[in-house]
Amino acid sequence: MIEMFLNVDDLAHVRFAISPLQETSFSLWALHYPGEFPLHLRWLRLIRDDLPALDTELLLSLVSRRRWLPDFITPRPLARMPDLAEELATVRRTDPATVAADLAAAYRDEELPPALQGTPAEVRDRIADILESYWHLALAPHWPRMRGVLEADILHRAQLLAEGGAAALFGSLHSNVQWDSGILRLHRMAAPHRVESGRGLTLCPTLFGRRATAPIGDVPRVAYPARGVATLWETVTAPAPDALGSLIGPRKAAVLAALDTPTTTATLARRLSITPSAVSQHLATLRTTGLVTRARVGRVVLYGRSDLGERLLGG
The missing domain is CATH 1.10.10.10 (Winged helix-like DNA-binding domain superfamily/Winged helix DNA-binding domain)
Incomplete structure (x- = not known):
């Protein structure tokens, strides 16, 4: 379970963001386990003939057997809707020590796949390159319709926040999210973690999430399943x-x-x-x-x- 202790200032600085890189990274779950994402099967059929042009071994190795992704490939969006190039620039600036730690955390109790072996800086740059190529092939052609669903979700959540406050907003995100007396809890998370207040909160809808998740050790941020995914395709x-x-x-x-x-x-x-x-x-x-x-x-x-x-x- 992850616990986020939010004070009045945090609630006053709740913001929404749409991250192209988050969607690029999270879509790897659907690529890896298509049977668990029936709503995206049409999209998978649309892109499957182009995938052999990519280094799919490296791409798929980013998802561990526990379904973890290394945190550094989903940096917190600093703008409401950053460009993919901006987000990849953040990835390429990641400290090699952070890269090594995030890979070790994602692959805890597992051997690091051969595609992810090498110096942390070299692996980081190869990952950024493959994610950029994958974005242009698999997501960019469909991004307008994806973004439309994400924008509609944000509008809906903003209306909930305006009409019912934090309780209405957080209660709508997912069944594994609980809001109680200033504490936002995310249940069914692999590692327990506590985040103190004082840094606001960023909420990121995603088309590829099966429950609400949060990166560890980052400014408070929650990725939650967007509404309307069934209408996407x-x-x-x-x-x-x-x-x-x-x-x-x-x-x-x-x-x-x-x-x-x-x-x-x-x-x-x-x-x-x-x-x-x-x-x-x-x-x-x-x-x-x-x-x-x-x-x-x-x-x-x-x-x-x-x-x-x-x-x-x-x-």
């Missing part, structure tokens, strides 16, 4: 009720029905197989009539159903 959306289609038109009804979670214009266009400009026109009409709300999260604009839209669709 969808290409079709359930049709809207016929009566609603007759009332507002089938295209607008389909757009309204597709907004189960806050979604970008590009994602809606992809799901409904219509052009982004057409989606924008439908959204503008739905928003003018009060059926859809709009919110900007960083550089992304997300649309969702209003209470009136929910009632209309449900009716």
Whole structure:
């Protein structure tokens, strides 16, 4: 179990971040154990023919038998949405002693794989290079839709925090997270650890997490499973009720029905197989009539159903 003792200042400095490098690293779990990630099987099929171009031995060796990753390959994001190049620069600056310690911690009671043997500085640089190549091959082509789901999750959590405070926010992250009297506990963690207050808290949604996790010895940070992962690789959306289609038109009804979670214009266009400009026109009409709300999260604009839209669709 990991315990984080959070004071009032920590709660005032809760921030959200999206880390491309975290998603790149965490996706290795799905690559290594595809049967445990059925929601990502379509993505795995999309990339499998390109994987032989990479050093997959080195890539897969980053996941130990205990499913641990070395902490230095997921540095705390310093910006709300850093570029992968910025994060990899942080990895390449990691002290060799930290690299050696993190590899030893990940492979505790295991022999270090041959692909990870060598001087810590050399291994660090090879790891950074392979993660960069893997990102461009496997994640970058799909990053807009991935980022859209992560942005929608952040919007949802921020609303929970505004409406219900820390208890509502932390209670929503995962069943292994417990909030009690200023202590945030993460259960089902391999190593017990205690983090003192005074440094804020960073929350990072992930598409590849099966429970909430936290790196050890870092500024307080929690990676938690994002909402809406089941919609990530969808290409079709359930049709809207016929009566609603007759009332507002089938295209607008389909757009309204597709907004189960806050979604970008590009994602809606992809799901409904219509052009982004057409989606924008439908959204503008739905928003003018009060059926859809709009919110900007960083550089992304997300649309969702209003209470009136929910009632209309449900009716």
